[in-house]
Amino acid sequence: MDVVVIETPQLGDRSYLVHDGSVALVIDPQRDIDRVEAAAADSGVRITHVAETHLHNDYVTGGLVLAEKHGADYLVNAEDDVSFSRVPVTDGQVLRIGRLSVRVVATPGHTHTHLSYVVTDDAHDGGPEAVFSGGSLLYGSVGRTDLVSPHDTAALAHEQYASVRRLASQASPDAALYPTHGFGSFCSIGPASHQDSSTLGEQSESNHALTDPSEDHFVSELLANITAYPAYYAHMSPLNAAGVGPTALDVPDSVDAEELGRRLRSGEWVVDLRHRVAFADSHLDGSVSFEYGRGDNFTSYLGWVIPWNQPLTLLGPLDEVEKAIRDLARIGIESPDAAVGPGIELLRTVAPRHPRASYPxxxxxxxxxxxxxxxxxxxxxxxxxxxxxxxxxxxxxxxxxxxxxxxxxxxxxxxxxxxxxxxxxxxxxxxxxxxxxxxxxxxxxxxxxxxxxxxxx
CATH class of the missing domain: 3.40.250.10 (Rhodanese-like domain)
Incomplete structure (x- = not known):
């Protein structure tokens, strides 16, 4: 069994390609499925199954599109109320994917219908094993429990405590643990660690969800650590339940100066991707600064700050606009327009007569x-x-x-x-x-x- 990790640091998440050298299972794919397809091509494997651990709250999944494109079985909890065809799976069910055995484990807590998957390579006696825990058991902590409803938060925190302990008993201590969240994602909560890998055994010795003998104490500690999460989260789970089609990642033709000026004057959102100091020194009056390329904050904060479903124009160098379009597609912001140009020349070319602004x-x-x-x-x-x-x-x-x-x-x-x-x-x-x-x-x-x-x- 090989596990290929597909990082999305912009959202603090991971997707996984799990294969036996011939066929593959994809777990929790992001919207831009070309990265998964490239990983499968590099490994020389065919995608036959795509699985979701839950209806995600922090991104729009690429699972449905990926499954349909490759004729793969799309594994989604039978209890999830969705508007598309899927292969419903339930707790305790075991699936065969090539020489891999995939056992479904109900792990409610992050959501009511959350699932984890225990994968065993049957070519080897007794292992190896891998546990794909989604937003259940993370490195150092667990997935937050307040995303479904404020009325369900405490009850889900109690379920989270029970679920991760049940999950830890479903595989050997040597089983590798592969969570989806916990790498900077706002879906994690509590004392999540910054390690890159772990096993069930390591977590049993260090994760407070597994070491705290008091369920009530664990829950109170978890609830005390709840913080705000991005406003766009409210739109992710409904989109995922409805089923989302392919997204366009190409950079559109640049808007002309007259149209860009009209958008600025009418109060539309024009987002300047340049360095924040360059923006402060000179920018198009009415535009806003969301610096691209400095850390992994762009996607979350743009989706959090700018009102949902508003016309959006990106202003910046071609390579940054291209990356930003990909990032925003992951949270359901589709095909923003763009005004493209290099550095300060951008201001001289895209809207030469529009007034400039600056601040110290x-x-x-x-x-x-x-x-x-x-x-x-x-x-x-x-x-x-x-x-x-x-x-x-x-x-x-x-x-x-x-x-x-x-x-x-x-x-x-x-x-x-x-x-x-x-x-x-x-x-x-x-x-x-x-x-x-x-x-x-x-x-x-x-x-x-x-x-x-x-x-x-």
Whole structure:
């Protein structure tokens, strides 16, 4: 048995191609199925089965399209209410895929109908085994339980405790563990680790879901760690239940200057992908900054901040626009328009007569030297980050809530910061778009105290 890991760091998820050298099972594929197909081609195997661990809340699956394209069986929980044809599977069912034996294990918790899969290579006596746990047992913790309904959160947390313990008993301690979430995904919760691989045995010794002898204590700890998750999650599970067709990943023809100017003047969302400092120095008035290529935050925060299902135009170099279109397709943002060009030349060519805008930027020293008494320091980190430590007197509005709360910010110069500068750059562009007097603090929060900024607690 070979397992090919297909990483999607932009969402903190993994998909898997599991094969015996001839035929393959794909587990939890992302929307851009060409990556899976390339992995299958490289391995010289035929995709005969595609399986979902659950109806995903953080991305649009490519499972249905992949299965239909390859004539593969599409394995989805029989209890899931879906609008497409699938091969319904149930707890305890065993499927044969070449020389692989695949056992279905019900593991409710992340969702009510969550499944895991225990795969055994029957060519070897007693193994090897692999456990594909989706959003159930993760490295160091478990999948969050609050995505279905606030009324179900506590009950699902109790189910999660029981499920992961049952799953751990379904295979040997040496079985490799392959979760879908937990690599930066907002679907994970609790003290998830940053390791790249693990086994059931290792998790039995280190994962709090398996080491905590008190179910009530585990649940209370899990619920205490629940944090906000991206707004676009609300649309993912319904899309997946309805069944989503193929997506277009090609870069469209660039919009002309006149049309781009019209979109900006009418208040449409024009997203500039350039570096945040380049944006601050000069950008098309009315555009917003979602810097591409700095970490893996672009997809989640764009889908979180910009209202759902709004016309979207991407502004940036061709390679970044191309990657951004792929990233956004994974969360159901289809075929955005684009205005393409290299670097600062982009502004000179795509809308030469449209007015430019800019705002100051600097580090903590600039704040220390130039902040007036009436100025506002706006911290756009999440509330739990703010609660741990913040600039004395700062106002906290998470970047994902800023559009709805901007009117409550006092009329004064606004110095905006986050942990690294990325979220602050989004917030600064939103404030600038609204005509507010803003300064971007492009610095790490952990350096604020050393720069002389008073922080509490």
């Amino acid at each position: 930027h600097g580090d903590w020293t600039l704040l220390l030297q130039e902040r007036a008494k009436e100025d506002v320091v706006l911290d756009v980190r999440r509330p739990e980050e703010f609660g741990a430590s913040h600039v004395k007197g700062a106002l906290n509005i998470p970047v994902y809530a800023l559009l709805g709360k901007m009117a409550g910010i006092p009329e004064a110069k606004i110095w905006v910061h986050c942990a690294t500068g990325y979220r602050a750059s989004i917030a600064a562009s939103l404030l600038g778009r609204a005509g507010r007097d803003v300064v971007l603090i492009d610095a790490r929060f952990k350096d604020a105290a050393d720069a002389g900024i008073e922080t509490v607690p």
